[in-house]
Amino acid sequence: MVKKLQNLYIYLVLVFLYAPILVLAVYSFNASKSNRVWGGFSLKWYVALFSDREIMSALYYTLMCAIAATVVSTIIGTISAIGMHALNDFPRIKAFALNINYLPVINPDIVTGISLMLVFSFASARMGFVTMLISHITFCVPYVVLSVLPKLNQMDKHLIEAAMDLGASPMFALRKIVLPEIYSGIVTGALLAFTLSIDDFVISFFNTGSGVSNLSIFIYSAARRGISPEVNALSTLMVLCVSILLVVANLRSGKEIASK
Amino acid sequence: MLVASPLASCTKGGGGGNSDKPVLYVYNWGTFIDKSVNTIFEEEFGCTVMYETYDSNEAMYQKVKGSTSNYDVVFPSDYMVEKMVKEGMLAQIDKTKIPNFANIQTRLKGMDYDPTNTYSIPYFWGTVGILYNTTMVEEPVDSWEILWNEDYKGQIIMYDSQRDSLAVALKALGYSANTRSLEELKEAEEKLIAQKPLVMAYYTDIIVDMMIGEEAALSVVYSGDAIMAMEENEDLAYAVPMEGSNVWFDNVAILSTSKNKELAEEYINFLCRDDISMLNTEEVMYSTANKNVAEELQESDWAGNDTYFVPDNVLARCEVFLDLGEFVQEYANAWLRVKGQ
Numbered sequence: 001m002v003k004k005l006q007n008l009y010i011y012l013v014l015v016f017l018y019a020p021i022l023v024l025a026v027y028s029f030n031a032s033k034s035n036r037v038w039g040g041f042s043l044k045w046y047v048a049l050f051s052d053r054e055i056m057s058a059l060y061y062t063l064m065c066a067i068a069a070t071v072v073s074t075i076i077g078t079i080s081a082i083g084m085h086a087l088n089d090f091p092r093i094k095a096f097a098l099n100i101n102y103l104p105v106i107n108p109d110i111v112t113g114i115s116l117m118l119v120f121s122f123a124s125a126r127m128g129f130v131t132m133l134i135s136h137i138t139f140c141v142p143y144v145v146l147s148v149l150p151k152l153n154q155m156d157k158h159l160i161e162a163a164m165d166l167g168a169s170p171m172f173a174l175r176k177i178v179l180p181e182i183y184s185g186i187v188t189g190a191l192l193a194f195t196l197s198i199d200d201f202v203i204s205f206f207n208t209g210s211g212v213s214n215l216s217i218f219i220y221s222a223a224r225r226g227i228s229p230e231v232n233a234l235s236t237l238m239v240l241c242v243s244i245l246l247v248v249a250n251l252r253s254g255k256e257i258a259s260k
Numbered sequence: 261m262l263v264a265s266p267l268a269s270c271t272k273g274g275g276g277g278n279s280d281k282p283v284l285y286v287y288n289w290g291t292f293i294d295k296s297v298n299t300i301f302e303e304e305f306g307c308t309v310m311y312e313t314y315d316s317n318e319a320m321y322q323k324v325k326g327s328t329s330n331y332d333v334v335f336p337s338d339y340m341v342e343k344m345v346k347e348g349m350l351a352q353i354d355k356t357k358i359p360n361f362a363n364i365q366t367r368l369k370g371m372d373y374d375p376t377n378t379y380s381i382p383y384f385w386g387t388v389g390i391l392y393n394t395t396m397v398e399e400p401v402d403s404w405e406i407l408w409n410e411d412y413k414g415q416i417i418m419y420d421s422q423r424d425s426l427a428v429a430l431k432a433l434g435y436s437a438n439t440r441s442l443e444e445l446k447e448a449e450e451k452l453i454a455q456k457p458l459v460m461a462y463y464t465d466i467i468v469d470m471m472i473g474e475e476a477a478l479s480v481v482y483s484g485d486a487i488m489a490m491e492e493n494e495d496l497a498y499a500v501p502m503e504g505s506n507v508w509f510d511n512v513a514i515l516s517t518s519k520n521k522e523l524a525e526e527y528i529n530f531l532c533r534d535d536i537s538m539l540n541t542e543e544v545m546y547s548t549a550n551k552n553v554a555e556e557l558q559e560s561d562w563a564g565n566d567t568y569f570v571p572d573n574v575l576a577r578c579e580v581f582l583d584l585g586e587f588v589q590e591y592a593n594a595w596l597r598v599k600g601q
Contacts, residue, residue, distance in 0.1 A: 032492065033492070037472055037473065037492060037493075052295060053295065053298075053299070054295065054311065054313075114322075114326070117323075117326055117327045118326065120327065120328065121326060121327050121328045124328055125328060126328065126330065127327050127328055127329045127330070205314075205319065205323070206322075206323060206326075206327065207327075208312070209285075209312070209327065209328075209329040209330065209331075210285065210310055210329075210330065211285060211309075211310025211311055211312055212310075212312070213311075213312050213313065217312075217313065218290070218313065220290070220315055221289065221290025221291075221313035221314050221315040222290040222291045222313070223290070223315065223465050224289065224290055224291070224315050224316075224464070224465050225290070225291050225465065225468075225484075225485065225488075228291065
C-alpha cells in the first residue's frame, strides 16, 4: 500500500512537470491557430518557423548570448570562487565577499535590469548585443561561484600543499589537482548559467537594443495577442534537442560506470 | 540544424555598422506587422531595418526614456503619444514627406491626444466592448449593465488593466473615462467591487482563447481580439454598449532622438501605402486606419462586420484615453483596492 502510494506520488509529480510540455508539443501540430481548439494535424508551423526572420534572429541571439555568457561567467566565477576559498584565513573578509556575491542573487531581476540599464546609459554605451551579453554575465557569475565553492570546501586542503611539496608550481597544482577536484561544480555552474541566460526576459529586455532581441523578449511581446504556434514548434524542437543530449550523456556516463 | 539557417540572415543584423547601408531602428508591439514588410522596405530603400518588439506602452516608454537606445520609429498608443509629446520625446513629422497621409481615414485624424497629427499617425485602431457567446447569453447585449447581471455569475471575464476596467465602470455610470473627479472615480471603484462576486477572473491575453473555448459567457475585450475570436468560433458576437466606450489608437511616431529622421519618414509613408497597409491588416486583423484598404475590405467576406468597420455612430459615442498626468496614481490606487478586496 505504502509502496503504491509512493509510486502514485512520483507519477503525479512527473505528470505536473511534463504535461505542460506535452500539451505544448501536441498543439505545435495543430492546424488551427488556437491553443485550445484542435483543428487537425499539420506541419505548417514548423515550415513557417524556419522562414520567420524575427524568430530565427531571436533564436540566434539567444544561443550566441547563452554560450558566450556561459563561457565567460564560468571562467570568472571559478576564478572568483578559488580566490574566495583562499580567504579562509580571513573569515570576515570572506563573509563580506560571500554576501556581496549573494546580493545579485536575491535582488529582483527588475532591479538588476534597470540598474544595469542606467549604468550603460551613464557610460553612453550603445545598447545592443554587447550590453545584453555583459548583463547576462553579470547575473550568471554569482551562481557559478555558489556552485564551485562547496566543491572547494569539500577538497582536502592539504592536497595542494602536498602537490607543491612534491615540486608542482602553483599553476601546475591548480590545473592538475584543484580543477579536477572541483570539475563537477564547474559543470553544474556552467549548466546553471546557460539555463539562466536562455530563460531571462526582464534583464535582457532593458539591456538590449539595435534590433537585438532574444526568444524571451519575442515570446513575451507576442503573448499579448496569443502566442503563435510557431513558438510551440520551436519549443518542441528545443525540448527534443535537450532530451537527445540528456539521453546521450546518460548512456555515456552509464558506460563509464559499467567499465569501472 | 537550428543554428545554421539564421546565420546567413543575421550576419548583417549582428554588427549594424559593418556596411554603408543606412540603418533604421524600429520598435513595435509584438505581432503587429506582416513578416515580409520590413524585407520589402529594405529592398526598396536600400537600407537595413533593425526590428525589436515590446508588450506594453509603459515598457516601451521606460526603455526609450531610460536607456541610450537608438530607436527611430516607435508605436505609442493614444495617451502615450500625449505623454511623450509633453516630455519632448517625439519629433514633429514633416507631412510633406508623407504624401500617403492622404490615405488615412479623415474621421480618424486630429484625435484629442494629437489634434493636428503633428507627432503621430494612426496605424491600427479599434474599440473596447463586450465579447459574448450567443448560445449562453440570450438577451440583447447593448449595455455595460449586463456585466452586473446576477444571471451570469461566474461567467464574466474582466480585463486586467486599471484604465480599461475602470473605464467600463465609469462609462456604465455615465462618466468620462478620463475623469479627474475623485467622487466619480470612487463610485466606479465601488461599482467594480460590487461586481467582483460575479466575475470569474481578471485576465488579459488569454481571454480570447477562453472565449473560443466557451469557458465564459461574457468578457471585456479589444475589438481586434474580438475579430480574431469570432473567426474561430461562430457563436461569438461583439457589441459596443450604448453608454459609450473607449476607442484606442496605436500610432506610428518618430523619436526626437532619431538620427535618421528622413528614412523614418519614408518608413511611415511606406506603412501608409495601400499595398503595405493591406499586408499588415490581413496579418494583424485590427481595424486599419487606411481608407482605401477599408473600402477594399468592405467588398471582401468581412463586409458588414461592424466590429471591424466601426460605424460612425459607434465611434461618436466612444472617447480616447488621455494622459492623466499625476492623477493616474488615483486610478492605480482605486484599481489596487478593487483587486485587493
